[in-house]
Amino acid sequence: MPDQLRAIFSYDIFNAVQSKCFSTAFQTDDNLVISAPTGSGKTVIMELAICRLFAESHTSDFKVVYLAPTKSLCAERYKDWRPKFSALDLHCAELTGDTDYSHLRNVQSAHLIITTPEKWDSVTRKWKDHAKLIKLVKLFLVDEVHILKEYRGATLEAVVSRMKSVGSNIRFVALSATVPNSDDIATWLGRNPSSLHLPAFREVFGESFRPVELCKKVCGFESKGNDFAFESMLTKQLPDIISRYGRGKPVMIFCSTRRASTTTAKFLAEFWLASSPSQQLWKAHGHPLTLQSPELKAYTAAGVAFHHGGLSPADRRAIEDGYLQGQINIICSTSTLAVGVNLPCYLVILKGTTCWTENGMQEYADLEVMQMLGRAGRPQFENSACAVILTRKEKVKHYELMVSGGELLESCLHQNLIEHLNAEVGLGTVYDRATAKQWLASTFLYVRVRRNPSHYQFREGCKHSGEEDLLDELCEKDISSLQDANLITKATRLRSTAFGDAMAKYYVSFDTMKLFMGLPPKATLSEILSVLVQAREFKDVRLLAGEKSFYKEINRAPEIKFPINVDIALQAHKISLLIQAELGNITLPDGDQYKKQLPQHRVDKTIVFAQSSRLVRCIIDCQIHIGDSVSARHALELCRSLAAHVWDNTASQLRQIDGLGEVAVRKLASASIKTIDSLVNTEPSKIELVLGKNPPFGLGLLKKLESFPNLRVSVKETGRELKRGEGSTIRFKAEVGFLNDVVPQFFNKKPVYVCFLAETSDGRLVEFRRMSAKHLQNGEEIFLSVDLVKPTPQLCCFVMCDEVAGTSRYAELNLVGLSDTIYPTQQSCHDQTGNRVLNSHGRVHEDILDDEFDDGGIEDKDLLSLEMDVEQVEVVEDIDELLAKETKQQKRQGSKPSNYDSGSEDTDVATFKEPMKLRNGRWTCQHNCNNKGRKCKHKCCREGVAKPKRRPKLEGGPRSEENGQRRLTDLTTIKTRTGQPSQKSKSLGLHTSVFGDETFRGTADAERPPDEPPLKKAKFSNGQKGDIQQARRDKYQPKEPTPFDASSAIRRGEQNKGPDSHSSFETSPPLPDLDFPMDDMTALDCD
Structure with a gap:
């Protein structure tokens, strides 16, 4: 070399x-x-x-x-x-x-x-x-x-x-x-x-x-009680094990938890002190160690110590040095000491084979066991060592096979093959069934299936034995499942859809992805949270029987934004309350009966928040692809809340500022300082007065706020193209940037990313972009255009940081001067689930039977029931029906009905329907005939009239006619409400919300974001306004309970029947990859 x-x-x-x-x-x-x-x-x-x-x-x-x-x-x-x-x-x-x-x-x-x-x-x-x-x-x-x-x-x-x-x-x-x-x-x-x-x-x-010969022993004991009781019983067996195998040499005992290592050290120290010198199993040198922990110092006098991550670094170093120098003979530790710390010993004892993990008490992984056993042996002192495993009797055979190296390696890929297969399709490694088999043939699973096929049972009744048939068996089911779920295409060449790409990118399981894709259109914050907490990724966060009272108490807290209205019995209930408790900054129950639940609550919270960020980002990607701007905004709001550990639109957002704790935030909120903006605009002296601080605390706090991202956005129309009967194209420019003197590229040690979202007022996504703050040093101009095929009063642009609460800003562009006549008159409206909804057009029938001329007056609803073969005509719902609904509603509310004369000239204008040209070249007569479902005998109704009827004018000339047309438009506008779950949602079991409602709920008035436009009010001839859209919803939609908003004045337990007008919109084309950073993959690394 x-x-x-x-x-x-x-x-x-x-x-x-x-x-x-x-x-x-x-x-x-x-x-x-x-x-x-x-x-x-x-x-x-x-x-x-x-x-x-x-x-x-x-x-x-x-x-x-x-x-x-x-x-x-x-x-x-x-x-x-x-x-x-x-x-x-x-x-x-x-x-x-x-x-x-x-x-x-x-x-x-x-x-x-x-x-x-x-x-x-x-x-x-x-x-x-x-x-x-x-x-x-x-x-x-x-x-x-x-x-x-x-x-x-x-x-x-x-x-x-x-x-x-x-x-x-x-x-x-x-x-x-x-x-x-x-x-x-x-x-x-x-x-x-x-x-x-x-x-x-x-x-x-x-x-x-091995450099040192290792003697391995596995001792089994009867299992009585839970894991903690079993470990307590094992503690009493230690003196006998040490006596039998220890030979008075250094011992290392691995315990399941920090507390167990402490109690084990205490038991052994007391045992040594109670033994006579001739019966003491190890020697204590009696040299005092410099330690900060009084408890630890007392145990070291008996030659015993505990070691875990809860000790100060100085105490850990002192224990390690004392052990190497022979001043300490026994260390009781957690499994973390098996890695990264070189403390060899003669005897290793595993006091139990379960340990406390993020997911509760679980068996040690085989790797952990081998690492702990590997601590036995001191080549510089001796050529032999001993390792003893204490476990339950039923586990003895498993650990004997493990330590002897006799356990076969088998593959686990088949347990989540569908997720990995989806990822390979996205990468292009797999693009048809032949390449899927080739990929599978390159795996360790394929090697082991050929050697030990009986170990792998992929489907009951499988009779395939040949290798090729077996590959077909493994691939076909998962490929079909991915195609049925719209995660890969059904074409001959397999490709990932946008949903499949999101599933692979964010490490989402197949079952969870189906949940996310079942979200209803225009999903509210509560609906998104409801789906999130049902994710399979949280399967290890279980609701234990002893925790129900703890979470019921949390559910009663006024800060819980969406309380559970049914008995808390599901895992999803616990996860929802756990998230809301953290975001709402609630004080956890601290009674004596709840103290045992606090450690598990902290562990579960760590698991949930580690996984939630990437899961909600997957939801964002899916909604952006669908073009559902409302759902995307609400998912972005939840993403900011989860990242900041506070609700985005509450005073808790102040907790993001270093130096402001829970008490300080409450004091500021009581002084009406509930947002970052209001805090920035507060005088330093007032801040100091409210918080009870001395100068220059206020100035220092405001200095810190200079690094808080303060965004700006504006929007301006740059041009338009109007095509009569086809719609309009609106061109506009949005300007995005920071109001900070120095653009903050980092906040709380995390890079700042800015999201820009543009939408129409009916919730259709126009554009979504994600930009790094460092690219916005001089701001950014975004030039866009949108095609409109139906009346759209506004465009709205939002800007926000994706992980900083309280940063959302928006600007509106009012679209004026667009006549309804430029839009297409034949338009089929579908909701996002693909279900047919009420059309704004009907078909009329030209079948003529009789010759009688009369003005009997068929109502609009009867006219719509007839079948005619001419061009579709616009449906105008009868105003009398609308007024009847309004009157009933006003009577229920105790108000006076509108004093409307259905025979006035205003009525003629309001109910006027544009005549349509018939196939014979004549025009519909527009008479209001009423023959009770029978076909009209009027000649004009059968054959039409030579000239189209002109629109009547109101008194006051053209201006009155314009007002009448505006009122007509208001009265006949229908916004489709799609608050019910889609068919796919129902098939996935999503029709049941974790908040206890039977169906997904629309946004209540109390929950409606301030940036959403209010429902339109139709103005009548007497000047009153009536909620016609609500009347329509009362007719076509069932009443649904809505989630309780803690910020509203509604009394707990009431159902808020506020409207949430959901509109159908066109699906936008696939958008560029959002490219969220994958730093949150921490949750996938195991330790």
Whole structure:
């Protein structure tokens, strides 16, 4: 080995494992699989492969990717390799969920990228955006590849298979603990890119290659009670275990929780103090340690200590040093001590095989168990060690197989194959059923199915046995499911739809994606929250029986924006209240009966908020693609709230400012300072007075507010094209920018991104863009145009930061001077669910039977029931019917009915219908005949009249006629309400809201955002105004309960029947990728 590379290693001679692998690792470019026990020096083999790449590369234009299953392992490897390879001028970068944003750009220039399977999956799912980066990868290192058998192994399997297909000339080196079928891993990887049909080189080493011989014992005990009771029973078994296997040498005991490590240390210290000197199982040297914790200091006097992340760094270092120096004989720790801290011992005891995780008490992963057992052995002192696993009797066989290396590696890819298949279609790796089978044949799953088909039961009654038939069985069902859900196309060549792309980009499960796609049109904030909390990603957040009273108490808090109106019994109920409690800044119940629930509440909150951000961004992408501007705005509002941990439109937004806590926010709100804007415009002296602070606190606070994003937006019409009978094209310009003196590129250590959204007043999306704040130094002019095919009074432009609450601004453009006559008269309106709704046009029938002339007066509703073969005519609903509804409504409300004369001249104008030309060249007579459903006998009604009837004029000339036409337009405007769930929503079970309503609810007046236009009021001849649209909704739509808004004056328990006028709109074409940063993938990395 060249001297330059020799300096990488701190020793002169390689051990037996390293020497055996040297020739393959350093002298060839073939793929390599190593199966060896923990502590045998496998990491050096990866370092040899890196040195090989460095020595053979003529340039430094290459990248090495190291994959480890946990963030802690990544951190340990980064800490080791960063200084080691700097001698070769190779730079390291760590890429995990914990990576700070400022360090992400280091990945572009790094030679060694240290990351987790989940994080690399998120990068390669967008590999077209990172094609240059991925094509530079020449070496792919997989540590702890035996995690393939765990649930998370499916991601590792998909990533490696993807790199085999999208990469060019990549070498793979995989390291595994002792497993019986490492040859299957070699078959999966292949020899090299040109010889994939040959297995990779493989080296297998048994337990004899450990530097210290390890004796492994598994002890099973009867399981009585819950996990905590079982662990308490195991604590009492420790003296016997230490006596039998300890030999008076250093002991490390791994406990499930911090509290368990503390109570275990206390029990052992008390046991030692109570024992006579001759019966003491270990020696305590009695040298005092300098410790901050009095409790810890008392235990160390007996040679016992506890160690976990809750200790101060100084105490942790003191315990570690005391253990290495022999002053402490027993350490009781959580599993975190097994990684990153080199504290070897003679005896390792796993006191139970469950641990407290983000998802509650769960079994240790096999990797964690092997890491903890690997702490046993001190090569510098002795050549043997012992590890004892204490577990339940029913688990003994499983752990005996594990520690002996006899458990087969099986694939888990089939458990979520549909999500990975969707991602491959989006990448272009899979574009038809043949390539789907090819991709599947490149996976570890395919290798194991061929070896052990009985382990994989994909569908009951499957009779396929051949390999080709089996591939068809695996692919066909999932491809059909993706097509049925509109996630991939049904054409011969498979492509992802915009929904499929969003599912892959944001790591969303198939079941959750179907929920999101079932949102009703113009979804309200409560409806979006209702769907979000039902996501499958929250499956591990369970509602425990003891928590119901806790969350019922939270549900009673006035700050809960959408209280649950039914018994709290579902997981979704808990998640909804958990989110609302955090956003509403409520004080959690703190009674004695609730104290036990607080730790679990904090754990669940961490899980939910870690996942929610990317899920709601997926909803935004979907609504933008659909063109539903209202739903997109409400989803963006929820996104800001979740990111800021406050409701966007409440005084809680002040909590985003550093230095303002819960008490300060309440004081400011009581002084009517409820928004960032109002705080900015408050005098420093008043701030100090309200908060009880001394100068210059106010000035300092206002100084901090200078970095708060203060956005501006304006809109101006630049031109229009009017085409009679076709509609209009409106051209307009929006200006977006900041009002800050210095554009804030970061806020609260996060980059600032600005979203721009333009919409029509009926909720149709015109444009959506997302821009970095650094690109808005001088503002931005956005030139747009929109085609209008129906009367649209306004265009509205919104601007907001996507993760900062209280930043939303909007500007309106009133469209004046557009006559209704320019719009098409034949128009079919459909709601967004694809269901037929009330048309604004009907068909009339030209069938003529009788010859009688009379002015009997057929009502409009009867005229619409006739079938005529002429051009469609516009339907004008009978004003008398509308007035009758208005009168009934006014009587219910106790007001005086409108004094309207249906026979006046105003009525003739209001009810006038434009005549239509018949096929015979004549015109409809426009008589109001009423023959009770029979066909009219009037000759004019049958054959028409020679000239069209002119519109009557009101007194006052043309101005009165214009007023009459305006009133006619107001009276006959129908806005379709689509508050009911779509058919797809019903099929997915979305018709039941988590808030206890039977159907999705429209926005109540109390919930209506201030930027939404109010309902139109029709003006009658007596000057009164009536809510005609509400009358129409009363006729065509069922009454629906609406969510309670805590900010309204409505009494709790009342149902607010306020209207939410939903309009149908055209679907916009697919829009560019929103490209939200994937920093929130933290939740997918496991530790």
